[in-house]
Amino acid sequence: MNHLTASCHCKQFSYQINIPEDVSFPVSETTCSCDACRYRTGQICILTLSAKLTRSIPSPEDLKKLSRYDQKCGFAIEQDTLPDGEEDNNDSQGGLNKYSSNTTCGGTIITSFFCGKCGTKVYLQVASLTDEVEIGMWMLGCLDRLFLEVDGKKIPIVDVQGHHFLDDTVDGGISNIWRTSNGKQLKKYHDGLVEWEPHQDIPQKIRPDEMLNLHCKCKAFDVYVRRPKPSLPLPEGCYWYQHPLDDKGIPQRYMASWCSCDSCRLTTGSSLPAHPWVQIPFIDIFASSSPNPTPYINGTMTSSTQLPGLTLYYSTPSNHGISRYHCSTCGASVLYFDEKRDFIGTFAVGLNDSLLGIMNTNWFSWWTGDDKVTMPMINRRIDGVKRWGEETMDEFEDGLKEWGISIGQRT
Structure with a gap:
């Protein structure tokens, strides 16, 4: 057995x-x-x-x-x-x-x-x-x-x-x-065995006044994100605010990337070769979409901050400066936080609620690699290889690279 x-x-x-x-x-x-x-x-x-x-x-x-x-x-x-x-365990429809x-x-x-x-x-x-x-x-x-x-x-x-x-x-x-x-x-596929057809008219125009809703299923976590409004000039190495720029030179999207580390896999239960996250500064996150919304984080965020409706977990016992949060009610993975960068949170991409789609390239600038940059396409790829094998990780990365080119976020 x-x-x-x-x-x-x-x-x-x-x-x-x-x-x-x-x-x-x-x-x-x-x-x-x-x-x-x-x-x-x-x-x-x-x-x-x-x-x-x-x-x-x-x-x-x-x-x-x-x-x-x-x-x-x-x-x-x-x-x-x-x-x-x-x-054969496969049926006539390919399993x-x-x-x-x-x-x-x-x-x-x-x-x-x-x-x-x-x-x-x-x-x-x-x-x-x-x-x-x-x-x-x-x-x-x-x-x-x-x-x-x-x-x-x-x-x-x-x-x-x-x-x-x-x-x-x-x-x-x-x-x-x-x-x-x-x-x-x-x-x-979508429903049953109906083959999925891509949507033809997904709006790509960026609306500066628009807000993006992030929420879990039960909405114990339910916040709104504004378009980036960083103070200029941007700090050196700033990657969380991304192109394109508006006429004043201010970035309008947030950096999204992939991680295949064992810690992300286990704390989320993620079933993919790599799990996607998006980095959003707390200054851009609010508790509502009203004209004068309350900031989601009041004061300075720390690794011991208790967030309403969420359970705090120290996934790295040797470093309490790193904490993760999930919804206490529906269990959704919400946030990874590192106290060394107390101004920013790393949020699970699946929480974004947009008519523009899950990958939401209107709001997110996806890291799909760059031949001139040493930063890997997938963080901790080695963990993914140990789990999935080299061939699967290669196929996933090849698809990521091709997609990055097709959406104009990789040359």
């Missing part, structure tokens, strides 16, 4: 997943970019290992060790059962059976289970209103490894087939970047 371990960053929760011998790997999976997943995690999409296929669903007693967030959704999810014997039936029935409860202390998103459960569990899904980011040794061979536990619910992204989200997996083209 094969075993995997699911655990959170602080190790308050640890669970051994026992997988029967007749379960064949890799299991076909797709990313999910729906709004519900995004706002209750802070991620731009999620990728899971289906417990129904592994038949390793934790008991209610085990799940009591985690915090939970219940959400009623307007769609039903069906998933085929594991084929018998040596049957895209996870969301094979979606209807506006309003009869589905999605429950997120996360560690109340460190915020790791661990497990996702779909149930009917009768509380009968229909599907269980382990967040890939909380698993101890993504490969198993089978008959002396290293086998991945999941085979990524494509991306789902892309219409919620507006701009295509992760499908812009993660285009291939093990050399095969990843499919793009």
Whole structure:
């Protein structure tokens, strides 16, 4: 019997997943970019290992060790059962059976289970209103490894087939970047097996008076960001305010970038080769969008500042100058803070709520590398390689580079 371990960053929760011998790997999976997943995690999409296929669903007693967030959704999810014997686990649609039936029935409860202390998103459960569990899904980011040794061979536990619910992204989200997996083209879908078509008329014009809403699913964290208004001249090495410039030479976008470090992966439960963050100075963040809004942070931010509705966690025990915050109610990852730069916060990109799309190139200037600069495209790429393998990280970086060129943020 094969075993995997699911655990959170602080190790308050640890669970051994026992997988029967007749379960064949890799299991076909797709990313999910729906709004519900995004706002209750802070991620731009999620990728899971289906417990129904592994038949390793934790008991209610085990799940009591985690915090939970219940959400009623307007769609039903069906998933085929594991084929018998040596049957191929992929269906005729390339394994895209996870969301094979979606209807506006309003009869589905999605429950997120996360560690109340460190915020790791661990497990996702779909149930009917009768509380009968229909599907269980382990967040890939909380698993101890993504490969198993089978008959002396290293086998991945999941085979990524494509991306789902892309219409919620507006701009295509992760499908812009993660285009291939093990050399095969990843499919793009929205609802059921309807192929996603890119939106044609996403506004690109920058409105100086516009404000950007950042919020989690339950809106315990709910703030508004103004366009950058830094004092000029900008300090040397200032990268958080980005081009383009207005007619006065003031930048109008914020720097967004990727990290694949184990700490980000575990504290978020992130299932991607790299997790995206955006850096925003606190001076540009407000508690409302009113004409004279109250600043979100009053006074100087410190690593011990308590923020309403959020749980503080020290992810680096040896350095209390670094702290992370997640929503105490829905569990969404919100903020990474380093006291050495007390004027700025690093926020989960998935929290941004914009009609311009998840990647929101109207507000964010994405770091997609520069051949003349030593700063890597992905921070702590080495951690991503150890987890995903060199080939997957190369494919992800190649997609990131191509996307950067296509949006004019890389030459």
